[in-house]
Amino acid sequence: MKALEGVKILDFTHVQSGPTCTQLLAWFGADVIKVERPGVGDATRKQLVDIPGADSLYFTMLNHNKRSIELNSKNATGKEILTRLIETCDVMVENFAPGALDRMGFSWERIQEINPRMILASVKGFGPGNYENCKVYENVAQCAGGAASTTGFRDGPPLVTGAQIGDSGTGLHLALGIVTALFHREKSGKGQKVLAAMQDGVLNLCRVKLRDQQRLEHGPLTEYSQYGEGIPFDDATPRAGNDSGGGQPGRILKCKGWETDPNAYTYFITQAAVWERICDVIGEPEWKTREGYATPPERLDKLNEIFERIEQWTMTKTKYEVMDICNPLDIPVGPILSTKELIEDEGLRKTGTIVDVDHPTRGRYTSVGCPIKLSDSPVEVMRSPLLGEHTLEILKDVLGYDGTAIEKIVESGAVGAASK
Template sequence: MTRLPLDGVLVADFGRILAAPYLTMLLADLGADVVKVEQPGTGDDTRAWGPPHAQGEATYFLSVNRNKRSLALDLRDPADHARAVELVRRADVLVENFRPGTMDRHRLGPAAAQALNPRLVYCSITGFGSGKGADLPGYDLLVQAVGGLMSVTGPAPGQPVKTGVALVDVLTGLHAAVGVLAALRERDTTGRGQLVEVNLLSALLSGLVNQSAGYTLAGAVPGILGNRHPSIAPYEVFPAADRPLVVAVGNDRQFAALCRGLDAPELASDPRFTTNGDRVAHVEALAAALTDRLRLRTAAEWFTVLTPLGVPCGPVNDLAGAFDLADSLGLNPRATLP
């Protein structure tokens, strides 16, 4: 096997549930030796989160814990605590996502851990930071709600919906991975470890990108648009003859190509639809006109017609269809899955 970028890096993983385990899984995929510390008898909570199961294991747990070793330690037990201390002394990275103060009570908080090991990169993941929000519980669904994601997600105004996966946890794990890698790079220069602090709320507000910028720069408070985009049209789901079809037109050239593919030149010359701004302003009329045409053929037929013209489109696949697509494109989607 070829050498991986993080070969030789030892990670003491005190994380559980999703955000922290996702981070440490990424580090393991890059070659780090990840030792996952779990509570004796029960282990990570997600070991019990099923169905579904695979060979007796909860697939939720398996989804974020590949390539790791497991070590059962009760940090309240003196002998187990001593083993944890020894692990921290040898580790390059420590990751934890307990409530703020928990690791301090176990004498393994940032100051204590870096006193044991000055080269240690210490990553702490919380729900709402370690200051005034320290006592708030950090659950993905809660942060989706109070962090604004659900306010822009759903079929219609007044009908907020969570995302189909714990997206905030995943975003936070990715942000934390960037922070840990940057801290390791800094350690290469200075020889000293760093403290990396990431919280779910801040990661979500960063991940809201254009919606956050619309508020902070222009004072625009977005609402629920269903499957539509606040700044682009047509960019939504339409009914084809057999199943839903996404059309994701990002510029005027693509819209002109869409009109050619639909054999609807009158739409391209309609002053309501000339520019993207015009189309956003008249999105209801545009959607009605496109729906009339897209209903006439199946999603697969439209994909065959429109894709060669440079029009981004595709059917709404279930997960089996998504994996089939990735396989057909040679992406080998199972290579990095449990």
């Protein structure tokens, strides 16, 4: 049995943050009905197109397991259909600009009148306050949420990360909020609003940096490299390069082949509990008892020297050889894996984290599968829908319209050509 089987999601989301959320719910078995503008659809269908005439990977990789209906919500008949959908569905998910639903005539109050059990879940850039009406994209969220100011090297500019913590990260937060609201509804019988602000989501993922901000009030951050280098701290959590962010010093180090391979690197953590094993592996057994090296506090001002010596050793090994040698010794290391290596990883394919999907217009492509595994609710990743592919199916099977009514709906222009 699918975990969310029987739950109907009215998906008014577009681009990435909302579709990430609704795709996850679809993977868990919810019936996700994606509402799209007739003849246009989600903007990402035609963004970053790599195969002419086919939906982009941007769209297909964010909209698996959904059904698509074309619907003009400004059309009178379209409004009637939308009202029927609200009556029928359990959750409405949207990431419009603030106030867009009100302008459509579907305020929260109106939605509650139509269906008191409806859960309205929204992604916004900012929560209530000075910036709530501002437009927000991925990198804006990373900057406003604290990620950029703490990413990069101390002597360089702030940097954004390649991980989509603003968009996809917020979608994951929203999915949790929706499932929680559904659980609450089982007890209360009532729907409620769920808000996931992108700034809030990024800040939640940056909580260790907020932790460090408060620690600064009581002294320097001793696990940061600049402490060992004798460089004073300012009044905010600094950028720390590739320091581990925890109590155990860590660095990204070159491996064999780094001169030609931009990803021939490993992350190496000098965990205190395995310090003696590290010393043996790199050929410095005397460091185990040598004054200034034997204990973690003594090593803080020598981290550059220590990691330079470890790198001399890692540069003689491939990143996989480093893993093979260190893992049996419980030395924490991790290879820097490229996107190409991840796509080709047999282990990730076996678990369904990387999947191949067949599509009628673009052929076979590779995508990320469901990152969360449930033992009794396996996930089958199905292709994204073509624009309006399920319009007639939804009108008939979900909303109960008959053939004559459907013909009139199509003639009204409420659902586009509905030729799928």
